[in-house]
Amino acid sequence: MWSRRQFIAAGAVAGIGAAGGFGFRSFRNAELAYEDAAQRTWRPMASGLANPDARMRELVRYAALAPSSHNTQCWRFRIGERSVSILPDLQRRCPAVDPDDHHLFVSLGCAAENLLQAAAAMGLHGDPVFDSGADGALGIALTPAKPLPSPLFEAIVHRQSTRTEFDGKPLSNDELRSLQAAGTGNGVRVHMITAPQAMASVLDFVVQGNTAQIRDPAFVRELKQWMRFNGAQAAASGDGLFSACSGNPTGPDWIGSRMFDVFFKEKAENDKYARHVRSSAGIAVFVSEADDRAHWIEAGRAFQRFALQATALGIRNAHLNQPVEVASLRPQFARAIGVASGRPDLVVRFGRGPEMPRSLRRPLETMLI
Numbered sequence: 001m002w003s004r005r006q007f008i009a010a011g012a013v014a015g016i017g018a019a020g021g022f023g024f025r026s027f028r029n030a031e032l033a034y035e036d037a038a039q040r041t042w043r044p045m046a047s048g049l050a051n052p053d054a055r056m057r058e059l060v061r062y063a064a065l066a067p068s069s070h071n072t073q074c075w076r077f078r079i080g081e082r083s084v085s086i087l088p089d090l091q092r093r094c095p096a097v098d099p100d101d102h103h104l105f106v107s108l109g110c111a112a113e114n115l116l117q118a119a120a121a122m123g124l125h126g127d128p129v130f131d132s133g134a135d136g137a138l139g140i141a142l143t144p145a146k147p148l149p150s151p152l153f154e155a156i157v158h159r160q161s162t163r164t165e166f167d168g169k170p171l172s173n174d175e176l177r178s179l180q181a182a183g184t185g186n187g188v189r190v191h192m193i194t195a196p197q198a199m200a201s202v203l204d205f206v207v208q209g210n211t212a213q214i215r216d217p218a219f220v221r222e223l224k225q226w227m228r229f230n231g232a233q234a235a236a237s238g239d240g241l242f243s244a245c246s247g248n249p250t251g252p253d254w255i256g257s258r259m260f261d262v263f264f265k266e267k268a269e270n271d272k273y274a275r276h277v278r279s280s281a282g283i284a285v286f287v288s289e290a291d292d293r294a295h296w297i298e299a300g301r302a303f304q305r306f307a308l309q310a311t312a313l314g315i316r317n318a319h320l321n322q323p324v325e326v327a328s329l330r331p332q333f334a335r336a337i338g339v340a341s342g343r344p345d346l347v348v349r350f351g352r353g354p355e356m357p358r359s360l361r362r363p364l365e366t367m368l369i
Contacts, residue, residue, distance in 0.1 A: 026232075030250070034231025037238070038358045041065070042157050045118065053079075055122060057364060060084060062118035064361050065156055066110035066304060069094055069103040070226040071359050073239050075111050078137075078369040086111055086138045087369070096222040097213070097325055105136070105293045106345065109300020112138055114156055116301075117308070123147040130294045138297060152182075155311035160358055162316035163246040165279040166351030170194065175313055179284065179350070183306035187289040188298050188345075190306065191337055194282035198337070202285075202323070202347065203277040205333045207270045209322025212329075214266040224264075229256025238362035245357050273320065281351035283320065287334075291343040299345040310350055320347040 045062065049055045060077045063086065068074050074092040078085040086108050093104055116126045125145040131137045171179075176192055183190035193199055213219045227241050228234035230250040234242040244250050251259070277283070286303055288295035310317050323333040324344045334344050 026252075030230045030232035030235075032231075033235040034242070034244075034357075034360075037235040037360050041361045042358055044157050045121070052081075056084065059115055059118050059122065059124075060368070061364055062156055063111040063115035064364070064367060065159075066107065066114045066300075067159075067161055067307070068107035068110070069098055070223065071239055071241055072107075072226065073362055073367065074104045074107055075367065076369050077367055082143070083139060083141045084115060085140070086115070088136050089367075094222055094226075096216065096218040101293075102296050102345070103321075103325075105296040106300035106303070108136075108138055109297035109302075110304040111300075112140065112297065113301040113304035113308075115140060117150065117153040117156060120145070121147060121149040121153040130297055132293060136293060151312040152305060152308040155308040159307050159311040160245075160316075160356060161318050162353055162356055163276075163318050164353060164356055165275055166281065166316060166349075166353035168279045169281060169352060171281045171315065171351070175315065176282070178309055178313065179306055179315070182309035183284060183286060183302050185298050185302035185305070187295050188302040189287050189289075189342075190302065191285040191287065191339070192282060193285065193337065199277055199280070199283055201336055202283050202320070202333075203274060205323035205329055205336065206273050206277065206320050206347070209326040209329050210269055210273060211266045212326050213322060214264070214269060220264065224257070224260055227256070227260060229253050229260075234360055238360050238366075242357065242359060245359055247356065276318070277320070277349060279351065279353075280349040281315075282349070284317075284346075284348045284350060285337055285339070285344055286346040286348070287339055287342045287344050289342050295343075296345065303346050303348065306348070314352060315350055316353045317348050317350040320349050323347055 046058055049058055056079045060079065064073065072092040072094060074089045076087045076089045078087065088104055088108060093101055098104060112128055119126045119142055123145055124142040126140045126142050128138055128140045131139065180190055180192050193202060227243065228237060229243050230252065233253055243256065284306060286299050288299050307317055323329050324347060330344060
C-alpha cells in the first residue's frame with residue numbers, strides 16, 4: 001500500500017518525530033499490546049478440558065480463527081449441550097465489497113470447517129445442516145467419536161492470509177494434487193491455474209476489478225473503516241486489517257489515516273498485485289455449482305481445507321477476489337478461465353513465502369449468543 005520510506009517522509013512533513021505524539025515509548029507499548037494479543041489469539045488447543053462447557057468454548061475459539069472479509073469476524077455462535085450453531089452477524093457485513101453477503105456466508109463456511117476439524121481432534125463428529133430461513137444459521141450436531149487429529153487441525157493455529165510477495169518457485173505435482181483434493185467439496189470444484197499466460201489473464205481481471213473498486217468512494221470508505229494502523233489499535237478492536245500484516249509501516253491512527261488517503265491509489269495497488277501474481281506458484285479459483293447461500297458456505301469450507309492443507313505443506317496463500325467481487329466482471333472472468341457453469345466464488349494465489357504478523361480476533365464473549 002505504501003512504503004516505509006514514504007510513510008516516514010510524509011510523517012516528517014507533517015511534523016511527526018520522536019518527540020511527537022507517537023514516540024518510542026508509545027510505539028513500543030503498541031507493539032507489546034499487539035504481540036500479547038497475537039499470542040493469546042493463536043495459542044494451540046488447551047489440553048485436559050474435562051468441563052463440557054470449556055470444551056465447547058474451545059471449539060468455538062478455533063472456529064473463530066477462520067478468515068473473513070476485511071477480518072470483520074461476521075459470525076455469532078450459539079452453544080448447545082451437544083451442538084454449535086453458527087449465525088451471520090449482519091452488523092458486520094460489508095455492503096460495498098460484498099453487497100449480496102456472498103463473502104459473509106463463505107466466512108461462515110470457513111468457521112464451520114475449522115470447528116469440524118477441531119471437533120474431530122477432540123473426539124467429536126460434526127454433522128452440519130444449513131437452515132436457509134431468515135436467520136441463515138448453520139447448525140452442527142456433535143456426537144462422540146474416536147479422536148482423529150489431523151495435519152489440517154494442527155495447521156489451524158498457523159494458517160494466515162499472506163499478503164506479500166512469494167518466492168516465485170513452482171510447486172510439485174504432488175503438492176498441486178493435494179491442494180486440489182482439499183479444495184474440492186460438495187458442489188464445489190477448484191480450478192488450478194499455473195501456466196504463466198493463464199495467470200497473466202487472471203491478473204488482467206484483478207487489475208480491472210481493483211481499478212473499479214478504488215474508483216468507488218463507498219468501497220474505499222469501507223476498507224478504510226476496517227484498517228488498523230498500529231498494534232494498539234489492532235489489539236483494542238481485535239478485528240480489521242492490521243497494516244503490519246501486509247508489510248506496511250505502523251504509526252499513530254491519524255497519520256496512518258492520512259497516509260492511506262495519500263498512497264492508496266490505483267496504480268500503486270495494481271503494481272503491487274502484479275508483483276504478487278508474478279511471484280506466485282499458481283492461482284486457485286473456487287466455483288460453486290449453484291449460486292445460493294448453501295453453496296457459498298460449502299465454498300468456504302472447501303477454501304478453508306485448501307488453506308489448511310497449504311499451511312501443512314508450508315505453502316502460503318492470499319485472496320485476489322476483485323474479479324468475482326465486481327459483478328460486471330464475474331461472467332467475463334468465468335468465460336476467460338473456462339468456467340461454463342456455476343459461480344466463481346473465490347480467487348486465491350498460492351506459493352511459498354515469509355511468515356507475516358498475524359491478524360487478531362475479538363474476545364470469545366463478544367461472539368456468543
